[in-house]
Amino acid sequence: MLSEHSNHPFDQAIRLAPGEPGSFAGETSPAYANFVGPFGGVTAATLLQAALVSPERRGEPVSFTVNFAAPIADGGFTITARAARTNRSTQHWVLEMRQGDAVVATATAVFALRRETWQALDVSPPEAPPAQSLPALAWFEALPVWIRNYRMHMARGEITLQDQDAAGDSVSTLWLRDDPPRPLDFPAITALSDAFFPRIFVRRQRFAPIGTVTMTVYFHADQAMLDHQGTEPLLATARASRFRDGYFDQVAELWGKDDELLATTHQLVYYRE
């Protein structure tokens, strides 16, 4: 894991000041601003970070769920992090982010000490040309600021806003990494899990008001595998299953080099129209 004193904007964004035991203070980062409040991926990463830096933490995260309860205002917040249960090889965390007295996000995480077992991979990485052969997404002013902190090379499911591209499915495949490059760790891959454009933009080729309501990340990698990935881009792919009456889901995979599936992630997103 990078030192907390790294100058990468991501490390600044997820930085926490410990307060009373089980309590941390943080501040939203202008570098990761979304249309309203901060990029949810950084909010998620900051909640996970609270568990990671807690002195009683044991092992590494295997799963993490965040629920975005309300818009987060720019400025300060507090996080409470509680190990609700510590077992021999697993630890269950309950986390909450507040601004003033109001809860703005809740989260749970499972940490574990892993042991080597029989293993198998039951899915294949998506097909994509090498990142270098694809243009990098250029940030422009209509896009939220946080996107400037990521380098994306779209292989499939680009948002063109052209009606004729709207007939297909909601699949996107892209190369994705922090920009400037930053060695991969659990907070970073959590934020990257939320860096996909909303499936409805891809499916309809038009913008709509949206907001992620909940996201879950299953970490198939340990820190050694994330270290091995280093600053190389992930191959990321996402699809929706169903859009209905204001909510759609997203099912996604984050692949590392050597065809390593590093994380699978799911979310439910609110939409209007």
Next chain:
Amino acid sequence: MLSEHSNHPFDQAIRLAPGEPGSFAGETSPAYANFVGPFGGVTAATLLQAALVSPERRGEPVSFTVNFAAPIADGGFTITARAARTNRSTQHWVLEMRQGDAVVATATAVFALRRETWQALDVSPPEAPPAQSLPALAWFEALPVWIRNYRMHMARGEITLQDQDAAGDSVSTLWLRDDPPRPLDFPAITALSDAFFPRIFVRRQRFAPIGTVTMTVYFHADQAMLDHQGTEPLLATARASRFRDGYFDQVAELWGKDDELLATTHQLVYYRE
């Protein structure tokens, strides 16, 4: 929703007695016993039920995550249910199940008032012959008791325990319903989300020590759609992505009649060997 006074074993299993505001008492049901403690699906359903029967509850669940923190002993438990945030159209719940002072499960749920919007379905139901053309799984004594409360007709990914069937993938497809039949509601579909056999049994065609660590359900259906499904079997399909160092994931879909995708669900499962 069925009355709380229904005599179906499922309703008895998830029955809660209200205590102090935000607190409920329940008891594990011998009818849903697993190898150790109760069937996780019923534990999950009971936690969701605590939010559903809370007087301040608004709307219907759109997402639910449960973390199984420890083995649950046969006998009594308490659940605390707190609406951490209530917005105009969403409500965020934080739930905890305890036995004595020890936390045995944590959960979060998002409830929402849905509104009609543009909609689309981006996945197709799995192929399967009609339930009536497939034999029903016969319960026998090596299986945990809870399975007797479900009727399953396996279309794919049956567990034969024959080595030669272990080469394939981890996909299962089956017809699945409560037995005796019971009209579908949110607790029932939550429990059904956990009724798949562990993917590792399918993949390896052998038993292994396993335990679900966390499960998330996204409800694409509202109660009217569940009413429409009634007591008809769901067409359920599940697969794993990766098995590694003690944890594998499961990605699953629960389909209703008329090709309605009622829920998508994910879980992370601990395994040994």
